[in-house]
Amino acid sequence: MKIVVCLKQTPDTEATIKLTADKQGIEEQNIKWVMNPYDEYAVEQALRLKEKHGGETVVVCMGPDRVTEAMRTALAMGMDKGVHLKDDAFAHSDATGTAKALAAAIKPLSPDLILCGRQAIDWDMAQVPAILAELLDMPQVTVVAKMEMGADGKSAVCNRRIEGGEEVVEVKFPAVLTCDKGLNEPRYASLPGIMKAKKKEIKPLGLAESGLSANDVGKASSKVQILEYLPLPERPPGKVFKEQETPDMVKQVVKLLREEAKII
Amino acid sequence: MDFDLTDEQKAIRELARRFADEEIAPSAKERDEKEIFPDEILKKMGPLGFLGGPIPKEYGGAGLDYIAHAILTEEVGRACSSVRTTLSVHISLAQLTILKWGSEAQKKHWLPRLASGEILGCFGLTEPDTGSDAANQKTTALKKGDRWILNGAKMWISNAGKAELAIIFAQTDKSKGAKGLAAFLVERNTPGYSTRDIHGKLGMRSSNTGEIILEDCAVPAANLLGEVGQGFKVAMSGLDHGRYSVAAGSVGLIQACREASVAYAKERVQFGKPIAGFQLVQEMIARMRVSEDAARLLVYQAGHLKNRGRPDTIATCIAKYFSTEAAQQAAMDAIQVHGGYGYSNEYPVERYLRDARVATLYEGTSQIQQLIIGRHETGISAFV
Incomplete structure (x- = not known):
C-alpha cells in the first residue's frame, strides 16, 4: 500500500516565542524547529503499516528550505521519499490554501492512506487534514488513538478520542486519518537511518509544477486575515x-x- | 577551514541529544547511587547503531566519521559519564582496535556482534602492578601447539564483568621487553578466565569495573591480534581512540556543568537578585564556557586528523589532557555556583565532579599525556 504522511515543521515546544515588531508574526531567528510532535505518530504509524503490509511511504511538507530538516528526520526514521512544496507563492497560505497545495502534491501519488498529526502545535487549528480530505473526496477519521487494519487490507477500524470515551469507526481506503498521542510510540531515527536519509529523494514542487494558480494559495487566497498577534x-x-x-x-x-x- | 557541521552531523547531534535527555539522564542519579549497570539503555542503543558508530557499515557499524562519533559521545557524556565510559571502552578501545589490527576473519567474526551490542567488549592492559608503565606486562603468553596459554591478572578493567570478549595484552618473551608483547582476543567462556567486579568507586558508579584473572587460559592461535611483538603498538593505537572518546565525553560533562550552573544561578536569589547577576559567579560560568569551546575544538581537531587518516596521537593527547582537566575544574566550579545544594545529590553537579575525577587517571594520566606532548616538543623522552 502507498501511504502519504503530511508533515509540518513547528517551533520546539520549549522555544521562547517572540512577536515581530508589527505583531504580524513571530521572530523566526533563534527558534529551534522540530517535526510537529503529533506528526511523529503519523510517521510511526506509516512505518509500522509498511513493515507489516509492505508498500511505499512518502512524506509531503510545505514550507521554506528549513522544513527539509524535519523531512530528513522522517526519512531517517524510515520514510522512503519526500515531496517538498517549496515556492514563495505558498507563503502565508491559510488552512484552505495549505490543503490545496498538499492535495495537488498528493493527488498524483494516488495513496491508499493519508496520515496527519491531529493538529500542529503552533497554530492549533486542526483544519488542514479535514479540508484535504474534502478536496481529495476521501473519508476522514480524526483524533485516532487506535487503528486496526481490516482483513481486506482496504479498510481500517479506528478508535477516536471523544469527550469522556472513544468512538469506534470503520473507514474504507483511500482515507485521511489524523493521529493522536497514544496511537503508537514513535521510534528514534537510527544512525544508519540518518546516513541513508541523505541519499533519499526529496522532490521539490513549485507552484507551476503543482498545477495550481497564484490565486489558489498564499496570502492573496487567504480567507483568514490576521489582525495582530498578542503576547501572553x-x-x-x-x-x-x-x-x-x-x-x-x-x-x-x-x-x-x-x-x-x-x-x- | 570549515567550522560548520554537516547536515548529518547536526541530525546525529539532535538524535543523540534527545536520546540522552529521554533515555539516559533520567536514571543517571539512581544508577549512580545503587551502582546499577545500564543494561537497559545499552539494549535500546544497539538497534539505533549507537554501539558501533565509527565502525564501517560492512562490519555492522554505522560508518560515522570521527567528528560525528565525538558529537554522539559528547551528548552521552553530558547525560551520564558512566554510560559514556562503557561506550568509550566498548567502541573505541575494543572495536576500533580490532578494526585496525584484526585479520579480515577476526573483523568479520567479531565486529558485527560488538557493533550491534549483541556482546560487549573490554580492553585488558592495566595490571595490579602495571599502570602508566604499560610495557611492563606481567601477564604471560606461552605458545603450546596451536594455542597460547595465558596467565596473569588485569586490573581496573571497564566492562570486565559484562564483556564477552576481551583484548588481553601479554608478554610472550620477557627477554624482549616491549618487543615481546602481543595482544589476544579472549572469550569470556574460555576455561581459566574469570572476572571479579570492583565496587565502591568514587565515580562512574553505574559503569562496570573489574579484575580479570587468567589461569592457564588456552587461546587459539587464530585469536592473536596483530603479530607477536606488536602488542605495545596495538595498545597505543587503542589508546589513541580511547583517549579521543574520553576527551569528547569530557566536553559533554563540561557542557552539563555549564548548563546546570546557568540554570541554578538564574533561579537562586541572594542579596535580592539572582546570583547569575554577580560578577564572581559570571566569572566561573564564563570559564566553563571557554573551556567547553576550547576542549570541543581540540577534540574536533583530533577528529579531523583521524578522518584524514593522518597521525593524531599528539592532537589526541592534547585534547584528552585539556578536556579532562577542564572537566574537573568545571565540576568544581559548578559545585561552587550551587553552594551547599551542589554538595548534596539533590543536584547532579556532585556526581559530575566524582565522574570527572577518573578521566585524568584512566587511559593515560594527565602526567603521561604531558610526557608524550613534552617528548614531542623536545625530542627527549622523560619516560625512563
Whole structure:
C-alpha cells in the first residue's frame, strides 16, 4: 500500500516565542524547529503499516528550505521519499490554501492512506487534514488513538478520542486519518537511518509544477486575515506576606490559594 | 577551514541529544547511587547503531566519521559519564582496535556482534602492578601447539564483568621487553578466565569495573591480534581512540556543568537578585564556557586528523589532557555556583565532579599525556 504522511515543521515546544515588531508574526531567528510532535505518530504509524503490509511511504511538507530538516528526520526514521512544496507563492497560505497545495502534491501519488498529526502545535487549528480530505473526496477519521487494519487490507477500524470515551469507526481506503498521542510510540531515527536519509529523494514542487494558480494559495487566497498577534500577559508578581502574626498570614495565603489561584 | 557541521552531523547531534535527555539522564542519579549497570539503555542503543558508530557499515557499524562519533559521545557524556565510559571502552578501545589490527576473519567474526551490542567488549592492559608503565606486562603468553596459554591478572578493567570478549595484552618473551608483547582476543567462556567486579568507586558508579584473572587460559592461535611483538603498538593505537572518546565525553560533562550552573544561578536569589547577576559567579560560568569551546575544538581537531587518516596521537593527547582537566575544574566550579545544594545529590553537579575525577587517571594520566606532548616538543623522552 502507498501511504502519504503530511508533515509540518513547528517551533520546539520549549522555544521562547517572540512577536515581530508589527505583531504580524513571530521572530523566526533563534527558534529551534522540530517535526510537529503529533506528526511523529503519523510517521510511526506509516512505518509500522509498511513493515507489516509492505508498500511505499512518502512524506509531503510545505514550507521554506528549513522544513527539509524535519523531512530528513522522517526519512531517517524510515520514510522512503519526500515531496517538498517549496515556492514563495505558498507563503502565508491559510488552512484552505495549505490543503490545496498538499492535495495537488498528493493527488498524483494516488495513496491508499493519508496520515496527519491531529493538529500542529503552533497554530492549533486542526483544519488542514479535514479540508484535504474534502478536496481529495476521501473519508476522514480524526483524533485516532487506535487503528486496526481490516482483513481486506482496504479498510481500517479506528478508535477516536471523544469527550469522556472513544468512538469506534470503520473507514474504507483511500482515507485521511489524523493521529493522536497514544496511537503508537514513535521510534528514534537510527544512525544508519540518518546516513541513508541523505541519499533519499526529496522532490521539490513549485507552484507551476503543482498545477495550481497564484490565486489558489498564499496570502492573496487567504480567507483568514490576521489582525495582530498578542503576547501572553506578563505573569503577575508574587505576593509576599510579612511582619504579621503567622496565623493571620496563613489565613490570607489559604484564602488566596483558594479564591485567586484556585489550586486548593 | 570549515567550522560548520554537516547536515548529518547536526541530525546525529539532535538524535543523540534527545536520546540522552529521554533515555539516559533520567536514571543517571539512581544508577549512580545503587551502582546499577545500564543494561537497559545499552539494549535500546544497539538497534539505533549507537554501539558501533565509527565502525564501517560492512562490519555492522554505522560508518560515522570521527567528528560525528565525538558529537554522539559528547551528548552521552553530558547525560551520564558512566554510560559514556562503557561506550568509550566498548567502541573505541575494543572495536576500533580490532578494526585496525584484526585479520579480515577476526573483523568479520567479531565486529558485527560488538557493533550491534549483541556482546560487549573490554580492553585488558592495566595490571595490579602495571599502570602508566604499560610495557611492563606481567601477564604471560606461552605458545603450546596451536594455542597460547595465558596467565596473569588485569586490573581496573571497564566492562570486565559484562564483556564477552576481551583484548588481553601479554608478554610472550620477557627477554624482549616491549618487543615481546602481543595482544589476544579472549572469550569470556574460555576455561581459566574469570572476572571479579570492583565496587565502591568514587565515580562512574553505574559503569562496570573489574579484575580479570587468567589461569592457564588456552587461546587459539587464530585469536592473536596483530603479530607477536606488536602488542605495545596495538595498545597505543587503542589508546589513541580511547583517549579521543574520553576527551569528547569530557566536553559533554563540561557542557552539563555549564548548563546546570546557568540554570541554578538564574533561579537562586541572594542579596535580592539572582546570583547569575554577580560578577564572581559570571566569572566561573564564563570559564566553563571557554573551556567547553576550547576542549570541543581540540577534540574536533583530533577528529579531523583521524578522518584524514593522518597521525593524531599528539592532537589526541592534547585534547584528552585539556578536556579532562577542564572537566574537573568545571565540576568544581559548578559545585561552587550551587553552594551547599551542589554538595548534596539533590543536584547532579556532585556526581559530575566524582565522574570527572577518573578521566585524568584512566587511559593515560594527565602526567603521561604531558610526557608524550613534552617528548614531542623536545625530542627527549622523560619516560625512563
